[in-house]
Amino acid sequence: MKDVVELVFHPTPSIERLYLELTNRCNLSCEMCYRQKWQEPLGDMSKEMLNSIAQEATQFPDLKEVILGGIGEPTIAYNFRQAIELFSSRYEVTVTTNGTTLDTELIDFLVSHKVARIVLSIDTTDVDTFDTIRHQNIQGILESTRYIAEQRPQGGPEIVWEFVVMKNTLPFLVETVRQAGQLGVTRIFVSHVIPMREEMISETLYGPTKSTEVDKFFQAALIAGLTRGVEVVLPKSEITTERYCKFIETQSAVVRWDGHVSSCYRFLHSYPEYVFGRYKQIEAHSFGSLQEKSLLEIWTSLEFMRYRYNVHHSEYASCPDCKWVEGCDMVLRSDMDCLGHAPSCGDCLWGRGISVCP
Numbered sequence: 001m002k003d004v005v006e007l008v009f010h011p012t013p014s015i016e017r018l019y020l021e022l023t024n025r026c027n028l029s030c031e032m033c034y035r036q037k038w039q040e041p042l043g044d045m046s047k048e049m050l051n052s053i054a055q056e057a058t059q060f061p062d063l064k065e066v067i068l069g070g071i072g073e074p075t076i077a078y079n080f081r082q083a084i085e086l087f088s089s090r091y092e093v094t095v096t097t098n099g100t101t102l103d104t105e106l107i108d109f110l111v112s113h114k115v116a117r118i119v120l121s122i123d124t125t126d127v128d129t130f131d132t133i134r135h136q137n138i139q140g141i142l143e144s145t146r147y148i149a150e151q152r153p154q155g156g157p158e159i160v161w162e163f164v165v166m167k168n169t170l171p172f173l174v175e176t177v178r179q180a181g182q183l184g185v186t187r188i189f190v191s192h193v194i195p196m197r198e199e200m201i202s203e204t205l206y207g208p209t210k211s212t213e214v215d216k217f218f219q220a221a222l223i224a225g226l227t228r229g230v231e232v233v234l235p236k237s238e239i240t241t242e243r244y245c246k247f248i249e250t251q252s253a254v255v256r257w258d259g260h261v262s263s264c265y266r267f268l269h270s271y272p273e274y275v276f277g278r279y280k281q282i283e284a285h286s287f288g289s290l291q292e293k294s295l296l297e298i299w300t301s302l303e304f305m306r307y308r309y310n311v312h313h314s315e316y317a318s319c320p321d322c323k324w325v326e327g328c329d330m331v332l333r334s335d336m337d338c339l340g341h342a343p344s345c346g347d348c349l350w351g352r353g354i355s356v357c358p
Contacts, residue, residue, distance in 0.1 A: 011300030021070025022077035069096035092116035099141035149184025166203035181228025259290035317346035
């Protein structure tokens, strides 16, 4: 007779990080963004739901940080200032933004409410390349970065940059790190692009094995950061055995603008992506809606707890290095993997460290 192992889940209010997507609208249309292929309704989180979340958050004693982000631009949400006022006095608040709306008045508001950090999307400080990618002038964002840094002596927020590395941005990585040091940025998260359109596949810089050329740029950026007091967080550029989900390991929950609760940004919306050139349809996965259940009920549901256990222990399929991947229909969607786990994290490049988020 074989041993019988029975898993027993003990529900606890263990959320440590809470991501809130205040809106899925955006004032930009960046070339590599998920929103390029969306066919979803647009909207903002209601004031009533935001108030309800703030009240429910008190049930989670380990909650430390509230991240205002998602796929939309949070600063254009109708309830952005309300969210800052609700959460900044009790938790560390992080704002992830494209930076285009950060005028001095808004920055002063964030500083006065002691926002912990502001994360800005800066894929390059080269004017022409930035305009090609984001269809926006970089100069205003650099000036906003400088102004935020000037508030640091008065307790202003930490400044973090996000850099999506592609073939057309890699040559500017080191100079971007240098300018970050001059402007008072403390950290840069470098993330490989995940193509959402077929024409973006040629911009990827990762593969089954590491690229020597890419590695040289990464090492130069790391050294530039060390000499200027900027922490450069680099992605992996090849498939390795290790799998690590930052959302799971930091006990995170993500609330979409309409109240659906997900495990991560990847399952927040439905969109196509290309994994090592393979087409895949990502389907939004909700563990419950705040219009029907409380956040505590959703977080401690058997489905959500089982999912977190499987991801934490890597008890799910590993698609990119599977010898059957080219003939497998299950890799075409994210609904379920070949081991019966739903949703499927088998192709997730965040879990492989290739895509990186703060």
